[in-house]
Amino acid sequence: MKIKICGMKYxxxxxxxxxxxxxxxxxxxxxxSPRFFDVEIPKLPDSIQKVGVFVDASLEEIRSKKKQYNLNxxxxxxxxxxxxxxxxxxxxxxxxxxxxxxxxxxFTALEPFEDVCDYFLFDTKGKMPGGNGTTFNWExxxxxxxxxxxxxxxxxxxxxxxxxxxxNLPIYAIDLxxxxxxxxxxxxxxxxxxxxxxxxxxx
Numbered sequence: 001m002k003i004k005i006c007g008m009k010y011x012x013x014x015x016x017x018x019x020x021x022x023x024x025x026x027x028x029x030x031x032x033s034p035r036f037f038d039v040e041i042p043k044l045p046d047s048i049q050k051v052g053v054f055v056d057a058s059l060e061e062i063r064s065k066k067k068q069y070n071l072n073x074x075x076x077x078x079x080x081x082x083x084x085x086x087x088x089x090x091x092x093x094x095x096x097x098x099x100x101x102x103x104x105x106x107f108t109a110l111e112p113f114e115d116v117c118d119y120f121l122f123d124t125k126g127k128m129p130g131g132n133g134t135t136f137n138w139e140x141x142x143x144x145x146x147x148x149x150x151x152x153x154x155x156x157x158x159x160x161x162x163x164x165x166x167x168n169l170p171i172y173a174i175d176l177x178x179x180x181x182x183x184x185x186x187x188x189x190x191x192x193x194x195x196x197x198x199x200x201x202x203x
Contacts, residue, residue, distance in 0.1 A: 001164070002173035003196060004051065004151060007035035009185025015042045017187050020196035022048065023173060026075065029065050030055040034184035035177075041069055051075050051096070059087060066093065075121065085116035094118045096151060100125035101136045107143045114148065119172060124154035135160060141169050151175050158194060 006026030008014045014025065025048055027037040032055075041050065049072040052065050056078035065071065074088060075096040085095055097117040099109065102125040110120060124136040135155040144150070149172030152164065157179035164174060178184075180191050 001171055004173050004175045005180070005187060005192070006051070006053065006153075006175050006177045007033075007181075007185055008187070009035050009037055011039060011042050013186055013189075014044075016189050017192065018042070018044045018048060020189075020192055021045060022192075022196055024049045024051050024073070026051040026053050026175070026177075027069065027071075028053045029057065029061075030077070037185075049073055053077055056080065059084070062088065063091065066091070073118075076117075077123075082112045082116055085113060089116050096121050098123055098153075101140060101154075103137060103140070105140065107145070110146055110148075114146065117148070119151055120146065120148055121151035121153055121175065123175075138163075138167060141167070144169065153177070155179060158191070161195060 002023035004024035004026055005017055005022045008017065008025050008027055018025065025044065027041065027050065028035045029037060029052055044050070050069060051073040052069065052071040053075040054062055054077065062074060066074065073094040073096060075098060076085065077098040080097070085097060089095060095117045096119045097113050098121045099105070101122050122141070124134045149170050151173045152171050153175035155178070156174055156176055161174065164171065180188050182188050
């Protein structure tokens with residue numbers, strides 16, 4: 001499984017996390033989030049893909065941030081429609097569409113998005129669009145019948161990662177956030193080192 005560290009906020013912390021070489025770093029461009037990002041991204045290794053996270057933003061705002069930060073992937077974490085995703089897809093950008101999951105979630109809701117998104121991300125339904133720090137009932141994912149690879153999010157810590165490895169699901173990546181933080185947006189390097197070996201560590 002690939003690793004996405006989301007909710008990056010502080011340049012020095014971003015630089016430290018990047019040394020661990022996760023596959024993705026997520027930057028939240030939603031002003032109501034305590035992890036709202038509005039500074040410069042330090043230089044990252046070419047292997048790390050930059051994910052811009054948006055909640056019901058306009059196409060103009062997304063395109064502006066994509067250009068400003070040279071984003072590789074757009075993550076849509078709001079109530080974006082199929083038409084919206086289709087319009088954005090014309091920009092030749094990878095799209096992650098997020099769905100908030102609870103016991104009542106209807107997986108047929110994914111079908112209209114199959115042709116306009118590259119990945120689905122499942123997060124726990126809560127008061128905030130993301131970063132609630134809680135898991136949902138993963139047994140619900142047995143109803144997932146799409147061939148599209150997925151990102152799994154929602155309160156994932158070290159113990160949860162061990163459990164995820166035993167799930168027979170097409171999980172492309174796990175999305176780590178609040179369980180690896182000292183405070184919102186400030187990632188705990190020591191905890192991340194337990195799952196992301198420091199590849200540039202001096203011998």
